[in-house]
Amino acid sequence: MATLGDLQRALFPTARLHGAPGGDSTGGPATGGPGADGAATPGRDGADRDVGWVRVLKARVPAFDAIDPGDAVIVPGPALAVVAPGAPQILELAAALARARVSAVLLVEGDGGTEALDALGRAAVELGLTVLSLGRADPAALERSVIGFLVNRRAELDRRAAELEAQLAGLALRGSGPEVLAQAIGSFLGRVVVIEGRRGDPIAVHAPADLPGSAAAVAGYLARPAGVALRVTIPAPAGEPGAGGRLVLLGDAPPDELERIASQRIATVLALELARHAAVRQAREERRRGEPLPTDGPPWVVLLASQATADGRDGIDAREAVRAGLRQLLPPERAALRGSAESLELRLVAAAPPDDPDGLATADRVAQFLGRQVAVSRPFRDPTGRAAAEASTRATLDAGEGLAPPPAVLRATRLPAYLLLGNLHNLPDGLRDARELLAPILAARPPVQASRLATLRAVLETASIGEAAARLGVHRNTVGYRVARLEMLGDWDLADPDLRFALLVAIRIVQSEQSAG
Secondary structure: OOEHHHHHHHHOOOOEEOOOOOOOOOOOOOOOEEOOOOOEEOOHHHHOOEOOOEEEOOOOOOOOOOOOOOOEEEEEHHHHHHHOOOHHHHHHHHHHHHHOOOOEEEEEEOOOOOHHHHHHHHHHHHOOOOEEEEEEOOHHHHHHHHHHHHHOHHHHHHHHHHHHHHHHHHHHHOOOOHHHHHHHHHHHHOOEEEEEOOOOOEEEEEOOOOOOOHHHHHHHHHHOOOOOOEEEEEEOOOOOOOEEEEEEEEOOOOOOHHHHHHHHHOHHHHHHHHHHHHHHHHHHHHHHOOOOOOOOOOOEEEEEEEOOOOOOOOOHHHHHHHHHHHHHHOOOOOEEEEOOOOOOEEEEEEEOOOOOOOOHHHHHHHHHHHOOOEEEOOOEOOHHHHHHHHHHHHHHHHHHOOOOOOOOEEEHHHHHHHHHHHOHHHOOOHHHHHHHHHHHHHOOOHHHHHHHHHHHHHHHHOOOHHHHHHHHOOOHHHHHHHHHHHHHHHOOOOOOHHHHHHHHHHHHHHHHHHHHO
16 A cells, blocks of 8 residues: 555655645644655655545535545645635535545645635644645546556556656657756656766756755755766767766655656657757857858758668778768769768758658668668758757657667658657557467467568558558468458457557567567
């Protein structure tokens, strides 16, 4: 069974103890105070109290369908205004909660004022209840989170970590920068957050304004950078040794389970953002040096690929040979190579001709020449847009490396899709469920498994049997026979759209796991 302290640290770390410093400004007795890291936590009687279930106050009478000792009670402000419109009703509600011996009262603000919530909090504290003010929140979502935590703690923590990861991915896609990402992490975890660069230099620092002790935590970090609560390595871009940076959580309190899980999960998103940040900075330096763009543009596109040669040779001479071949493939008025043979990546800016306005045909020619993946940016017409185009293309190349099978050309316009597909392996129980769904066709020798998966994927990803046959390089009658066999083995109806979607997701998960192994 979970305690109230467990719930708060995992689901609402920025909550404030009603009546404690940093909590309700009206004061009053409290059962606890702020934690060592500045975030308020219930005192001994509150934090250690077991929580059996969660109930939500409804805007009706009776306000609860049921309430048992040990329940945590969520009180939304709008519902409280209906159930207890005056002081006598508020006092009566507080007394009823005390008689029921609830584990905690969770106050959630609505569109109106907080006077009624403050009054209920004072009354409940005086009766010995633990009261937490959560600010604005969705009561229904909060209820689902608490239930999820009580039923399956790890799954709910993973869901919360995935929620933060999705939020950061959205901010990164909008080019928000490390400062905004640090702010989002700090607000989500209720911690002072630092994002360090490769050399340990602080790139972004966020100290939540309403977090007591945050200024002291930052001052302590600047004086002694080693004294932190948690430091997680942010991986470097592919092909670079060492770390790309570090995510640092400050405060005296040790990191909790959510902070450890979330920090590890968001490291990849932060790696992409640090790479973009470095690329923008480098591009600005190059722009100041006045490097020219191909004269056949605008519009232009940025092409990006790994610098390593297709045959695995990675010497400077081999790289120079590849660059010379690209200059012959694309003349200077159509494409300009950036960087040098010593760079970690191969970068080109190419003019997008009228018959190839997105630069896809050019990217495909370069991919075939190099024998490896090439990422292509959105077209841009303003020369100052090259820095952002390079950053988005680099993020696209990093995201596309985990796809199975990897596309030859990766399009920056599809970066959200690549991130989504690349994170399928993070689905809770995803691999187990995928294998269970595909079990009827996986019960065979590895070559037969691979043939069945390839056939099923081609059928699911194309509009007709003919297109699937063309992709597989076999006769359409062969594909028709294979499909009938697969439907019989799995007891499937491949005309069912829900089943088609689930099967395609399962195939991607299994093939990604096989390629990683």
